[in-house]
Amino acid sequence: MAAGGPALLRALLVAALCAVPWRAEAAIGVNWGTVSNHRAPPGVVVDLMRANRISKVKLFNADPGVLRALAGSGIQVMVGVTNDELASIAGSQAAADDWVAQNVSRYVGRSGVDIRYIAVGNEPFLTSYQGQFQSYIIPAMTNIQQSLVKANLASYVKLVVPCNADAYQSASVPSQGVFRTELTQLMTQLAAFLSSSGAPFVVNIYPFLSLYQNSDFPQDYAFFEGSTHPVVDGPNVYYDAFDGNFDTLVSALSKIGYGNLPIAIGEIGWPTEGAPSANLTAARAFNQGLINRITSNKGTPLRPGVPPADVYLFSLLDEEGKSILPGNFERHWGIFSFDGQAKYPLNLGLGNSVLKNAKEVPYLPSRWCVANPARDLDSVSDHMKLACSMADCTTLYYGGSCYGIGEKGNVSYAFNSYYQQQKQDPKSCDFGGLGMITYLDPSMGECRFLVGVDDSKSSAVASCGGGCCGVCCGLWVLALWVLTYLRMMGSA
Numbered sequence: 001m002a003a004g005g006p007a008l009l010r011a012l013l014v015a016a017l018c019a020v021p022w023r024a025e026a027a028i029g030v031n032w033g034t035v036s037n038h039r040a041p042p043g044v045v046v047d048l049m050r051a052n053r054i055s056k057v058k059l060f061n062a063d064p065g066v067l068r069a070l071a072g073s074g075i076q077v078m079v080g081v082t083n084d085e086l087a088s089i090a091g092s093q094a095a096a097d098d099w100v101a102q103n104v105s106r107y108v109g110r111s112g113v114d115i116r117y118i119a120v121g122n123e124p125f126l127t128s129y130q131g132q133f134q135s136y137i138i139p140a141m142t143n144i145q146q147s148l149v150k151a152n153l154a155s156y157v158k159l160v161v162p163c164n165a166d167a168y169q170s171a172s173v174p175s176q177g178v179f180r181t182e183l184t185q186l187m188t189q190l191a192a193f194l195s196s197s198g199a200p201f202v203v204n205i206y207p208f209l210s211l212y213q214n215s216d217f218p219q220d221y222a223f224f225e226g227s228t229h230p231v232v233d234g235p236n237v238y239y240d241a242f243d244g245n246f247d248t249l250v251s252a253l254s255k256i257g258y259g260n261l262p263i264a265i266g267e268i269g270w271p272t273e274g275a276p277s278a279n280l281t282a283a284r285a286f287n288q289g290l291i292n293r294i295t296s297n298k299g300t301p302l303r304p305g306v307p308p309a310d311v312y313l314f315s316l317l318d319e320e321g322k323s324i325l326p327g328n329f330e331r332h333w334g335i336f337s338f339d340g341q342a343k344y345p346l347n348l349g350l351g352n353s354v355l356k357n358a359k360e361v362p363y364l365p366s367r368w369c370v371a372n373p374a375r376d377l378d379s380v381s382d383h384m385k386l387a388c389s390m391a392d393c394t395t396l397y398y399g400g401s402c403y404g405i406g407e408k409g410n411v412s413y414a415f416n417s418y419y420q421q422q423k424q425d426p427k428s429c430d431f432g433g434l435g436m437i438t439y440l441d442p443s444m445g446e447c448r449f450l451v452g453v454d455d456s457k458s459s460a461v462a463s464c465g466g467g468c469c470g471v472c473c474g475l476w477v478l479a480l481w482v483l484t485y486l487r488m489m490g491s492a
Contacts, residue, residue: 027294027307028348029056029076030316030335031267034063037321037391037421038338038453040361042069045317048340048358049075053350058266058312060122062103071112078117078160078312079103081140083133086121089143090136096143097150105151115157118144119266123164123204125183137161138189145197158199161190162266165205165245168252173233174244174302177251184256191258200309201258203249204267207241208286211277212327219277224289236301242268242290247302262309269314272343274329275399284344287313287335295349320392328394339363339453362454369419369429370412372436377411383431384414391417395447402447412442413449420452 058078088095107113124133148154170177179187207222218229231238238244270286271278299306318334340358395402422428429435443449
């Protein structure tokens with residue numbers, strides 16, 4: 001390389017980064033799931049994150065449209081290897097090379113996607129999987145790491161494994177935390193891998209599920225405002241489930257020799273409906289309490305003054321296509337509704353005092369399918385079952401925002417959910433003559449009858465709404481390319 005080359009490239013990098021309006025190195029990020037029949041265009045979602053100054057996002061796969069939309073955004077990205085991909089990648093270096101080439105290398109550098117992490121699997125150690133994926137994790141990580149080395153990206157893109165909190169346990173108090181017996185050796189190997197590469201241990205913590213699954217769980221212990229049922233562990237006192245769970249993991253890591261390994265929270269949040277304890281008030285209280293705790297840098301009793309490396313809220317958007325086997329709440333974790341509209345006031349601690357709504361959402365026309373008031377509904381049962389087996393009716397049940405709207409209201413809501421899922425096809429509002437199309441919004445109170453999104457207008461390119469356009473986005477892409485080039489040359 002010519003003399004002065006690295007200095008020149010560094011100068012270009014500094015100039016490019018200084019020209020970008022914001023580069024918040026925030027600890028608070030979001031999970032962006034896409035299991036939905038009403039997917040807002042990726043560009044609209046990226047603009048939504050930028051408008052709310054969210055600078056870290058965790059994906060569950062490597063969707064090309066999503067990654068293209070993230071180009072030039074300045075948002076740090078965690079892409080995901082799905083559990084179904086683990087076996088092939090673990091068994092073949094060529095498969096790992098191809099995965100990295102298709103899902104990482106093609107987007108970083110000149111393409112301007114700031115990929116920082118690859119999540120190898122998603123909660124692969126869940127007890128319900130009965131060990132199905134355990135043998136693939138370390139081989140898959142080893143192969144992907146070699147692929148990153150070949151691509152000159154190993155010093156920049158780190159590998160992690162998002163783990164469910166059921167990977168560890170305690171007989172009573174956090175200091176007794178240990179990994180499950182069958183995972184101890186594997187977790188030691190994983191911790192060694194993470195430690196050697198400078199990556200954090202990623203864990204998903206859900207106090208809501210502890211409350212939902214255990215009728216004896218103290219409700220105030222799930223939140224951050226103090227508890228009348230604290231857990232006393234020697235000199236340490238735990239007033240909330242998050243601290244207790246986090247320090248149980250710290251103890252488990254300590255027992256395998258990695259007590260100082262950084263920890264990131266891959267998923268944490270609270271649903272807004274679908275269960276008695278899932279509502280707007282509780283979701284706001286939990287998420288705001290969590291954010292205040294993290295941004296205060298308070299840490300936990302075993303790690304005072306040391307907050308998690310990163311925290312990814314679950315989730316950015318509602319996903320009405322998710323399985324409701326765990327509960328109806330599974331479709332309602334978003335801080336925004338499916339179309340990017342804020343569900344409650346929330347200060348993310350990133351510069352905005354409240355959430356900003358998505359703009360330029362390409363809705364379908366303002367029309368709805370409802371029960372025909374001129375028809376008898378005695379024969380509606382089978383039509384209701386059809387509609388709700390295909391579309392989302394979870395808001396109609398106890399704990400939902402549409403619970404209690406009456407029989408005709410229930411029928412209309414089910415009909416409309418199916419009609420919108422079918423992109424307002426007139427035939428989908430027939431229901432044996434029991435349905436009719438209306439142009440008057442049938443929403444009542446807190447029960448919102450949705451209008452779907454026209455995904456035929458989806459664009460993978462972010463608009464200028466987030467403040468990164470033209471020269472600005474070009475400079476950001478240049479910055480990422482220069483940084484990647486410097487790392488490849490070993491001079492950064």
